[in-house]
Structures are given as C-alpha cells and as structure tokens.
Amino acid sequence: MNMYRDVSTCNTYNYGDALYWDARYVQEAGSFDWYQRYSALRPFVRKYIPTSSRVLMVGCGNALMSEDMVKDGYEDIMNIDISAVAIDMMRRKYEYMPQLKYMQMDVRDMSFFPDESFDSVVDKGTLDSLMCGSDAPISATRMLGEVSRLLKPGGIYVLITYGDPKARMVHLNRTVYNWKIELYIIPRPGFEKPGGCSTSMKSYLEPVQITDTGLLPADLVLEDPDSHFIYVCKKTEDTDINNIPGYPLAADIPMRETLVK
Numbered sequence: 001m002n003m004y005r006d007v008s009t010c011n012t013y014n015y016g017d018a019l020y021w022d023a024r025y026v027q028e029a030g031s032f033d034w035y036q037r038y039s040a041l042r043p044f045v046r047k048y049i050p051t052s053s054r055v056l057m058v059g060c061g062n063a064l065m066s067e068d069m070v071k072d073g074y075e076d077i078m079n080i081d082i083s084a085v086a087i088d089m090m091r092r093k094y095e096y097m098p099q100l101k102y103m104q105m106d107v108r109d110m111s112f113f114p115d116e117s118f119d120s121v122v123d124k125g126t127l128d129s130l131m132c133g134s135d136a137p138i139s140a141t142r143m144l145g146e147v148s149r150l151l152k153p154g155g156i157y158v159l160i161t162y163g164d165p166k167a168r169m170v171h172l173n174r175t176v177y178n179w180k181i182e183l184y185i186i187p188r189p190g191f192e193k194p195g196g197c198s199t200s201m202k203s204y205l206e207p208v209q210i211t212d213t214g215l216l217p218a219d220l221v222l223e224d225p226d227s228h229f230i231y232v233c234k235k236t237e238d239t240d241i242n243n244i245p246g247y248p249l250a251a252d253i254p255m256r257e258t259l260v261k
C-alpha cells in the first residue's frame, strides 16, 4: 500500500464523511498509517508527551501508531474515530492490550469526556480530513474547541498534517485557545534530496520559527515540497475554557480545502 498518499486529493473523495470511512475500512482490513509511522514521530512524541500521560488519539483509523506508543511505554491511550467499522476492528484486535481503549465518536462532539480530562491529544490526519469535508471551517473550529476543552492546563495537542502554517495557523492560533505553538517540518518517509544525499535527522528536530503573522520565514526553502508539518500546541495555564465557542466567529476563516500541494 502506498505510504505517501495523503488527503490533498480531497476534491475527489469526501474525507469528511463517516460513510466514506466506513466503506473504506470494510474494504481495507489490516493496518495503515497515514503520512508517517511512529518511529519517525517518536522524537517529537517523547519530547512533549510523558509516557504516564493520559492520551487521546483522535481519528485513530486502523493505524499502528497507538500500538507502537504502547510498545514504547505509553500506558493509557483512548482512541476515537467516527467510523464504527474501524473502532470495532481495532477493539477486537487490541483486546489483549489494556492500555488501548476504543470508542466510536465524532471529534466535533466529544461531550462524553469531561473538561480537562487528557494530558495530551494526538491527531495524525484527522483535522486534515475535516478540512476536506463540507462545512470545513465550522468542523475545524468545533473539533479544535473540543480539543482545547479536553486538555488539562499545560496539556499538549500534537497535530501531524500536510497543512502549512498559511492553512493551519488561522485555525490553531486563536486567542480563545491561547495555545503556545511550536512547529517542526519533516520530509515524507523515503524522501531523498535530489543528488542523493540526505539531511541529518538532527536538523528536523529543531523547531522552525513562525513569523508574527503565522507564516513560514520568507527565506525558508522546503527540501521536500510535500513535507509534513508537526504543530505542538501547549494549552497555557490561564486559558478560560468557558470562552471557547463551538463555531467560528471570524468570517475570514478559509473555506473547504481542495488544494493539491
């Protein structure tokens, strides 16, 4: 199966639709990790999420990410997905791993969980799916409002996405959430620089400066034009969760994504 597929072809498929995902998981038993495997993400995950954390994996699909995290020492991962097919499959598969729990749930309404009930939320490709659905900006705001509500003060939201800061910061950098955001950029798995030499992993481990207007520095050139972005958002201690609206206030939030990067 192609490791490099992403949701940038979302004008063709309705990635925001539960029926689409159910049909897909009926066809595709087994497992698939979008964008990156845990081994590549491990330095970032381990840096920001202690293994004792209560973790929420949003839109887990049938990825191996959570299993790999447990094998790496994580003790408590709640996995949710809108697809009942994926959740049934995963719950049966991981019956023997008590560290993993599964619930069918829409990330836009996680009212089942009380406020401030997770130390960390991990999202690999799920906000991206919503950005490809109908009512994309409303869905994104609902989801991120819920993520913010569920994080404990000091908690961390790790977003792994194909969306660059121009597309994502408008959603993440809202005063109501008051998140402190760090950005990392990593190439697709298997990417080779033209000429064959590869950049050392060390340079990817340095955060990239985001400008005051939420953009990449003008002089930054991406080695891999289809890089993946990792946003590490820390909920500051003084965020007032009672102020988080369930729908966008700003009329200037971009509409549904149809971009091909």
Ligand SMILES: C[S@@+](CC[C@H](N)C(=O)[O-])C[C@H]1O[C@@H](n2cnc3c(N)ncnc32)[C@H](O)[C@@H]1O
Binding pocket: 007, 015, 016, 017, 018, 021, 032, 033, 034, 035, 058, 059, 060, 061, 062, 063, 065, 080, 081, 082, 083, 086, 105, 106, 107, 108, 123, 124, 125, 126, 129, 130
């Ligand atoms: C691009 S896949 C990523 C799957 C997995 N996180 C990975 O890294 O391989 C997006 C996942 O989000 C789920 N999803 C889409 N909309 C959702 C929603 N509103 N609530 C919860 N999950 C949703 C889909 O069912 C799918 O499993």
